[in-house]
Amino acid sequence: MKSATKENIKQIATTKNYTTNVYIGSNDDEFISTINKSLNNAKYKIIGFESDGKKLVKNIKKDIPNILLLDTKINNSSYSEITSSIEKINIPHIAIIDDITDNIIDEIIPGNPFGYLIKPIEIEELERMIDVSVKKHNINTLKTINAKDKIKEKNEELLIEKSNSIFLLVTCSALIIFGILARNVTWLQWLLLIPTLTMLFLAIISTKKQEKPIPYEKPPFVSLIIPAHNEEYTIAQTVTSISKIDYTLNGKPNFELIVVNDGSTDSTGEKLSELKKDIPILRIVTRKPPKSGKGKGFVLNDALNLSKGEIIGVFDADTQVKKDFLNIVIPYLNNPKVQGVQTRVKMYNKDENFLANMQHVEFESFGNTLIAKDNLGKSGFLGGNGQFVKKTSYY
Known part of the structure; x- marks a missing residue:
């Protein structure tokens, strides 16, 4: 049996002119003829059709289409039997029905179709639904592959x-x-x-699974603070990475990014000024001698006094994060017993050399130690990089 690889899915999801292979399962000759004439073009290709349900399942296991148009009327198998079989081989489908009734809805919902269309089919509507279904299926498949990785x-x-x-x-x-x-x-x-x-x-x-957090009904505003002293080589990459976090409320970023330039004598300040032009959520605080150089605690206190967030996060100036970072971390603070959260720290360049890889293992061991202490109900601590606390904890 064929299978989709991570690279195949990425290619399909990102290629605009990719030809979508379509298979039709139906005993309606008129429907098959209409789709076959209208949908065979450069963008879509009908690779087969079958009126017998058992043969259909056998054929699509062999041909692996990008999508199946499955009529609820088909010979020798019920709709539910076919959908149970194709679910195991990860093939998305669109349900084709003659009419919309409670019985029909009850029949197709357990099959988890990506959508349904009522005959007679409008080709433009069918094309839109195929495009959306295939893209959504590929994204879901890629997420599953990434999670397994x-x-x-x-x-x-x-x-x-x-x-x-x-x-x-x-x-x-x-x-x-x-x-x-x-x-x-x-x-x-x-x-x-x-x-x-x-x-x-x-x-x-540390292998014991932790309890899943409960998301906030309204996600709190978050202030992210980065102390920076002579960080010209990493600050741009760090600020850009953090600014791309997908944490929004009503379509707008639900966080601010405060970078404290603590008496830098290199080009850190100039790089921050350039970044400010394209990153509205970036706020820059500049500390100059004799006030600067007193230590990280003074830097964080200055930023804290200017922060607007209910949650305070702290990063080092050489940090990289993924877009869903805050959406994963913040719900852990939605618990009156939790005042702080320490995220895992890993080396994003661990494959660069042996030393980086060993430091990655060290951080992993440290992270597991914190998880183990939490599982044992013992007190933990915040490491300073990737830590999050409720602002009320400071007062």
């Missing part, structure tokens, strides 16, 4: 951490056993065993 990456990272812990545990245990047998156990051997057992214990505890 993330799970795989997480499992691989966890395996590395556990392997390292087990290796250290076995090594330390072997040294101690050898020392006992040789009647020569040193204090260092016992000392090495303690952190190894602790690391292994925390790695196991």
Whole structure:
């Protein structure tokens, strides 16, 4: 059986002139003839049609069309039997019906069609629905593939951490056993065993799933603060990445970005001024000597006094985030018992060299330690980069 790869889906989703392969399942010869004449062009290609439901399922498993036009009237199979089969091979479909009644709606809804059309079909309406259905299906499929990739990456990272812990545990245990047998156990051997057992214990505890957060009915306004001192090489990339976060209310950005230029002597200030021209949510605070250079705490306090958000987030000046970052993080604060949230910190250039990869593993281990402490009900702490707190927590 054929299958869609991540690259195939990306290509289909981003190529404007991609030919959509259409398969028709119907016992209505007039409907098939009309669609076959009207829809076969450069943009759409009818790759087959079938009136027998069982043969239809067999054929589309072989041909893998981009979309199936499935008539509720078809021979030797019910609509629900066909949709159950095609759901397993991830093929989207549009339901074609003769009339809209409660019985028909009850029949097609469990099949999860991307839409339905009533005969006689208007070709322009059919084309629009095909385009929307295929694009939505590809986006959903790509999200699923990306989620699986993330799970795989997480499992691989966890395996590395556990392997390292087990290796250290076995090594330390072997040294101690050898020392006992040789009647020569040193204090260092016992000392090495303690952190190894602790690391292994925390790695196991961190695998417990955390409770899912409850989204806010009205998402709170968020102030994101970046302290910056001589960050000319990374500040533009960081500000651009954060400004693209998709966190809105009534169609407008529901956050502000405050960058505090703390006495920079390089071109950080000039780069921020250029960025301000294209990023309206960017606010720049400039600290000059003798006020500057007093430390991160003073920088954050200045920004806090100017902030408008109910939630305060802090980033380092070399941060990269994804567009859905705030939509994932902020709901965790929708709990009266939660005053702060620390997000995971990873190395976005982990594949660049061995040192970066090892630092990535270090941050992963640190993140798992925080999760383990949370699962154990113990107190955690905020690391300063990627931390979020309620503004009321400051007062």
